[in-house]
Amino acid sequence: MRIQLSVIFTDACNMRCSYCTTAKRPVWIQSKTLEKLSELLRRTAPAPLDLNFHGGEPTLAWERVEELVHLVLPQQTERRLSLNLCTNGTGLNPERAAFLAGHKFNVRVSIDGARESHTRFRRPHAAEDNAQQYYDQTLAGLQAVVQAGVSTAANMVVTPATVEKLLENAVFLLKQGLVHLVISPVVGQPWEEAALLSLDRQLREMTLLWQHWLQRHPRKAEDLRRSLLSEIARARYCAGDGQVQPDARFWVIGPDGRIFGDEPDIRTEKALTLGHIDQIGDFSELPALPRNAFQLMFDRAFYPEHVLRDVRRTHRLLARHSRATYLQLFGPLPEE
């Protein structure tokens, strides 16, 4: 068994991407919550631990980020520890990038590609701020972590309005030195047939893109292979067809200390609540969640039927193309 633990440092964010489903409550994690969390981990079986630093925007609570790293580092002597940060990049700078590199973080930056696509739906929170400047900050943050040698992925949201530029945006991100592109078809905007056909076409062309890229970067083949496997699993999970990591127990700690069985959003957080960190002695006391967040979303129709249908169709398309790319470049999938 392995443990996937995500910590939501704050629900707050300095951006207001129009497709975001995170509750933007101004709740911030406290030091005592992090100390309790670290204590609970010490009492829980020393299984390998993937510790994910999430928000809102976690870099807004940077002191707490550093604090949690220092609290959990001693556990490295008894368990394999992997640290992962998900950020919009605006709060990254060379100093923070050096900290992340020094602690071998994997960083995922939310960037949809080149300026035009990114700024279409990603806006700053403060009305007086400028989306273009925020894009510059995101790009500078991305470049800071890449230059510091941090293992970095891009979280690219693709929408019906930007899908025609998917390939172009992917090329842009590859030129920034990235290999792992996490492509997320937007949830909540209608995917009409024309947009789905365009997504299908762009994803097919991505296979050719990866073929050419691999010829020029043969030493990065293993990075690409792993990223494709991860994307196949993630697309299946989002379509309600499976778990991202079937061998892992997954817990999410909210900034107020609530424990969820999977990533919550405004609609699913109640159904995903398992307890509170002040009420348990160690994590193994928690019940397993019978269905993950996306399966619950489909089971209980947390979104209108047409939205759920689009989520299934777009993510199954993504899974099919990622699998086809894998087959073409690396042969049969490990489980086949």
Ligand code: SF4
């Ligand atoms: S940066 Fe992330 S958390 Fe912030 S508004 Fe955008 S999608 Fe939501």
